[in-house]
Amino acid sequence: MSTSDESPGAAGRHGLVRAPQNFAGGLLLIALAALALWLTRDLDQGSLRAMGPAMLPDWLAYGVGLCGLVLLASAFLKDGDALERWSLRGPVLVIGAILAFAITIRPFAFGGPSVPGLGLVVAGPLAIIIGGFATPEARLRDLVILALSLTPFCMVLFGDLLNLPIPVFPQALAGLFPADWSQKAVLRATAAVMVLVAIAVFFAGRGRTTRTVDVADHTGRI
Template sequence: MSLSHEGSGLPGPRGPIRAPQSLAGGILLIALAALALWLTRDLDQGTLNAMGPAMLPRWLAMAVGLSGLALLAFAFIKQGDVLERWSLRGPVFVIGAILAFAVTIRPFSFGPLAMPGLGMVAAGPLAIIIGGFATPEARLRDLVILALSLTPFCMVLFGDLLNLPIPIFPQALTGLFPADWSQKAVLRATAAIMAVAAAILFFATRSRRTNRIDVADHSGRI
């Protein structure tokens, strides 16, 4: 005897739009890509041999825009999820991370408020940690390890390999290293120290997490 599953699931969206969530996501990605292209309209793109400040954000914006177009197409041809209730937690923490990065990477002043430029060495981890709390499953330990791992990679990529004019560290940091070291040498040493700190934190805290004993009652009895 066969069992009928009709009516057991939620009804899918009706009409030409089969995935409202994909439609909303596609529109948002296209809008972000258009905003990025508009904001970088006056920047020099340069060439592959001599990259300008606009090359990376423009190519990323075009990739984001193409992803948005793909989501729009899937919204009409593939069954997907309906729009759910929005939460302000994600947008608040993501926007806060962007603002924290913007006001700390370079010197910032707003009226009587003035902040020194801390460079990517401080602005990167700060943005990663704040943005990570956009999800309620975020844990500070994991975010710190991610920040100490991803930031040195970005420092070496943008400051050393691509030679982009991005503030990497405050000038006061150079005084902690030998006077005859170049800025790239200080950059590489700082990136190595952060990567080693991430590895030490990972291995030092991993044993505490793996040694936990599950004492929950899984027998199903009340």
């Protein structure tokens, strides 16, 4: 009687699709890229000298779609992991982060309730923190540092260097700066303050020592 070393899951991957996870991931990335291109179909591409609002999202969509095609091709060429059970935590929080960004970056009204436009300075960190908790390993301090570092970069890139019409500040924030400051000066000052706060949070957390627990006995066994 002969025995086989292959598990049933591994044997099932010798069919046409050898890496089900790659196959599903590739289809999802291609679908996201197609959705992004469809949503930005009416926006102007512009040129490299004067970038339009559709240039960056379109090229990002092309990159995501290309990654999806690579994953899809690898699913037929190389053995990979089978699909596993997944929880709703990730999709719900990621979708929630996108909705929070869309609702807060510009004025939003839904029937009676309304949200004032808070701009990228609020919508960016909010989306990063909410989306970051999609993984159980996320820590609030790390997400705050990431949010206060990535948002200023986006502010300077889109609002200063590329001059894209993206709302950056809530209207109430403009009154905190001298009246003779330009919008770009206010943007740079706000970005600098956010970066300094991120650095302060980073160094404040380094002083805390984490207690390690040794679970091995003297014989070296766990």
